[in-house]
């Protein structure tokens with residue numbers, strides 16, 4: 467089996483359009499993949515490929531704006547809002563500054579956390595497109611949560627989607643600028659160091675540059691992000707056209723009492739350049755969509771994930787408090 471194939475490829479069509487039994491089969495396949503790898507490639511996910519390509523084009527146009535324009539909608543330095551533009555060097559993971567810039571937006575229907583948009587004169591149509599794409603991603607998250615609820619045989623009243631009203635969802639346009647390959651190789655610069663995501667599910671659309679990797683379980687003596695970075699083995703998550711990568715975040719791992727893996731991942735030098743090139747690592751664009759439960763949600767082992775013989779491993783935790791704490795920690 468090649469490295470890439472070891473990340474399961476799931477066809478979602480049978481969940482979206484199939485019979486009751488088909489839906490059960492897909493739900494079990496996702497359950498098994500999240501238990502073993504924590505990452506999947508999802509195809510026939512219902513989001514049109516042209517729309518995804520178009521969203522990447524918007525990302526390129528946004529990041530091509532001048533710093534002055536982008537800084538007009540800078541994320542507030544007082545940490546009052548997790549929206550807007552974040553420049554290169556504004557985020558860190560374990561003291562490593564990430565060489566990336568981002569534009570974050572959230573639920574367009576949420577008044578408490580208003581989005582920050584470039585003006586229509588500067589980027590006409592951008593806001594409408596981002597709002598539309600946000601809704602499509604939210605819908606896919608809900609369908610995936612339905613699949614996971616099916617896998618756990620949760621009664622409809624307990625289904626996971628109901629805790630995901632999207633107020634803590636974040637869609638990020640990401641741009642990793644081109645830089646000398648040596649800077650990445652020597653470790654003086656990093657795109658994103660080993661980490662795991664905070665929320666429940668992440669949808670990850672990536673361009674064809676590559677560089678995303680996941681840690682292999684059992685390959686480090688300490689199975690933390692820092693431990694894997696130091697001595698772990700990583701597998702490439704090669705871009706696969708027509709698919710979106712989906713992975714499990716910390717809160718879903720905890721909600722499932724450790725059943726689903728919150729796999730550590732990172733973005734490094736893309737494989738094509740390991741043996742030379744012009745010495746520059748090309749720019750990379752990606753669009754992660756981070757889902758998290760509504761702030762008031764109490765995350766505690768779900769029915770079916772614990773029993774007398776399999777006790778609850780963690781205390782109940784408030785989703786809002788946890789996400790706030792983690793977000794504060796990545797600001798420089």
Ligand SMILES: O=C(O)CCC(=O)C(=O)O
Nearest residue numbers: 640663672678733752754
């Ligand atoms: O850009 C990528 O491919 C990964 C991004 C990521 O892991 C993150 O933002 O949490």
Ligand SMILES: [Fe+2]
Nearest residue numbers: 661662663731
């Ligand atoms: Fe991540």
